[in-house]
Amino acid sequence: xxxxxxxxxxxxxxxxxxxxxxxxxxxxxxxxxxxxxxxxxxxxxxxxxxxxxxxxxxxxxxxxxxxxxxxxxxxxxxxxxxxxxxxxxxxxxxxxxxxxxxxxxxx
Amino acid sequence: xxxxxxxxxxxxxxxxxxxxxxxxxxxxxxxxxxxxxxxxxxxxxxxxxxxxxxxxxxxxxxxxxxxxxxxxxxxxxxxxxxxxxxxxxxxxxxxxxxxxxxxxxxx
DNA sequence: TCAATATATGAACAATCATTCATATTTTCA
DNA sequence: TGAAAATATGAATGATTGTTCATATATTGA
Numbered sequence: 001x002x003x004x005x006x007x008x009x010x011x012x013x014x015x016x017x018x019x020x021x022x023x024x025x026x027x028x029x030x031x032x033x034x035x036x037x038x039x040x041x042x043x044x045x046x047x048x049x050x051x052x053x054x055x056x057x058x059x060x061x062x063x064x065x066x067x068x069x070x071x072x073x074x075x076x077x078x079x080x081x082x083x084x085x086x087x088x089x090x091x092x093x094x095x096x097x098x099x100x101x102x103x104x105x106x107x
Numbered sequence: 108x109x110x111x112x113x114x115x116x117x118x119x120x121x122x123x124x125x126x127x128x129x130x131x132x133x134x135x136x137x138x139x140x141x142x143x144x145x146x147x148x149x150x151x152x153x154x155x156x157x158x159x160x161x162x163x164x165x166x167x168x169x170x171x172x173x174x175x176x177x178x179x180x181x182x183x184x185x186x187x188x189x190x191x192x193x194x195x196x197x198x199x200x201x202x203x204x205x206x207x208x209x210x211x212x213x214x
Numbered sequence: 215t216c217a218a219t220a221t222a223t224g225a226a227c228a229a230t231c232a233t234t235c236a237t238a239t240t241t242t243c244a
Numbered sequence: 245t246g247a248a249a250a251t252a253t254g255a256a257t258g259a260t261t262g263t264t265c266a267t268a269t270a271t272t273g274a
Contacts, residue, residue, distance in 0.1 A: 020139040026130035079241045089207040100196040186220045186271040
């Protein structure tokens with residue numbers, strides 16, 4: 001039932017560091033907004049910039065961070081590059097966090 | 108089955124900002140290590156500082172952040188204050204992130 | 215009440231980081 | 245080939261943040 005019970009396993013300092021680094025990627029408004037957009041499917045850099053009303057450079061910088069971290073992946077089509085979520089865990093973490101704050105709001 | 112499907116609901120800028128702020132709490136090594144310790148049960152400030160080999164002040168500062176955010180709660184017993192996780196979602200998010208990076212490592 | 219213990223907090227400093235600006239790279243189409 | 249379009253990147257800057265040091269608050273026991 002619960003396949004997420006790592007509680008009792010001893011976690012190395014290294015693993016805990018990686019874990020905090022991983023959550024950092026979700027800890028920025030621009031990146032969270034990009035991730036939310038990507039949850040609806042793949043989309044180009046310019047379209048993201050338009051939707052977020054942000055500069056192309058800012059979006060590209062954040063996409064590089066997300067790409068390097070393995071959260072999103074690019075697909076080239078001509079001169080356009082489409083981005084999409086790389087891993088199914090990304091959406092799950094997004095939604096679990098969302099469930100938490102919506103739950104807190106409702107309470 | 109999946110009670111985390113908020114994908115299609117329109118999310119306000121405000122909610123997305125809160126969500127990124129929420130993930131920020133997991134995006135620091137010291138806080139993640141504190142959360143991991145707290146997953147085994149309540150524990151005092153000094154004990155946390157000892158386990159982490161950190162100054163009492165640093166731990167107290169991070170605990171205040173976690174407490175203000177509603178991730179941990181204090182219980183006073185004499186002059187000792189014991190902290191524990193406030194919400195069941197916290198452990199779930201911790202473990203989902205952990206599952207992700209362990210999965211990536213195994214691949 | 216006074217000293218000792220446990221925790222909290224304010225200020226300061228160093229480090230990290232997101233954005234902007236300018237420019238580089240890559241691809242298409244005329 | 246050469247201009248235009250889409251994306252990437254390096255440097256600079258302003259803002260945020262974690263830690264440390266010093267000190268404050270709170271509680272216990274003598």
